[in-house]
Amino acid sequence: MLCPMTYARSLLIPKGSAGTFHCVSRCVRRAFLCGEDRLTGRSFEHRRQWVEDRIHELAGVFGVAIWGYAVMSNHLHVVVETLPEAVARWSDDEVAARWMRLYPPQDQNAGMQVEVLAGNAKRIKDVRERLAHLSWFMRCLAEPIARAANREDTCKGRFWEGRFKCQALLDEDAVLAAMAYVDLNPVRARICDTLEASVHTCARLRLTVIEQEPAADTRVK
Numbered sequence: 001m002l003c004p005m006t007y008a009r010s011l012l013i014p015k016g017s018a019g020t021f022h023c024v025s026r027c028v029r030r031a032f033l034c035g036e037d038r039l040t041g042r043s044f045e046h047r048r049q050w051v052e053d054r055i056h057e058l059a060g061v062f063g064v065a066i067w068g069y070a071v072m073s074n075h076l077h078v079v080v081e082t083l084p085e086a087v088a089r090w091s092d093d094e095v096a097a098r099w100m101r102l103y104p105p106q107d108q109n110a111g112m113q114v115e116v117l118a119g120n121a122k123r124i125k126d127v128r129e130r131l132a133h134l135s136w137f138m139r140c141l142a143e144p145i146a147r148a149a150n151r152e153d154t155c156k157g158r159f160w161e162g163r164f165k166c167q168a169l170l171d172e173d174a175v176l177a178a179m180a181y182v183d184l185n186p187v188r189a190r191i192c193d194t195l196e197a198s199v200h201t202c203a204r205l206r207l208t209v210i211e212q213e214p215a216a217d218t219r220v221k
Contacts, residue, residue, distance in 0.1 A: 022178040025164040026075040048200040063087035063132040068182040084132035092118040
């Protein structure tokens with residue numbers, strides 16, 4: 001069962017709640033996120049790797065499991081499960097260390113900053129909530145890509161639409177349907193002919209892992 005994208009975000013994603021969501025972020029400018037701009041002939045293919053690398057990096061920081069993703073020419077699909085119960089079990093030191101991986105100090109000793117943050121109960125509570133929250137995950141995914149693309153394009157302003165679209169997946173059938181939709185996106189868009197050829201997608205990653213370890217858990221986490 002799918003929960004429509006038209007509900008208020010606070011209703012779709014109550015603070016501290018677990019859930020699985022299909023998220024879509026689109027570029028706001030004419031310039032491509034990835035692929036080749038047909039008007040200028042300029043290639044942005046290398047940006048696909050930026051996005052995929054960032055997804056994997058954040059999966060190791062946030063309390064989430066990534067069930068699917070596909071990096072398209074001007075938008076991004078992610079199927080992500082939030083795991084607040086897992087985050088609740090992390091020690092204060094682990095929460096602080098993970099947060100410092102997201103926002104490393106520029107001019108202070110990282111170990112000292114982790115210790116200071118871990119000793120601030122109110123701040124740790126806020127950070128713990130953020131590390132289990134979908135909007136913070138999507139924010140930390142989008143912002144570095146936007147900054148890097150703007151530097152490369154020598155411009156300023158928005159790179160992504162103001163809000164990502166979000167669909168709550170309320171049961172296993174909905175999750176599987178969303179995963180299949182995301183997996184097949186590059187094939188439907190004629191970027192490739194098969195799932196095996198769909199680079200920078202979770203489908204390609206899962207197929208590779210299954211070939212190497214048939215019983216492996218194929219979530220990105």
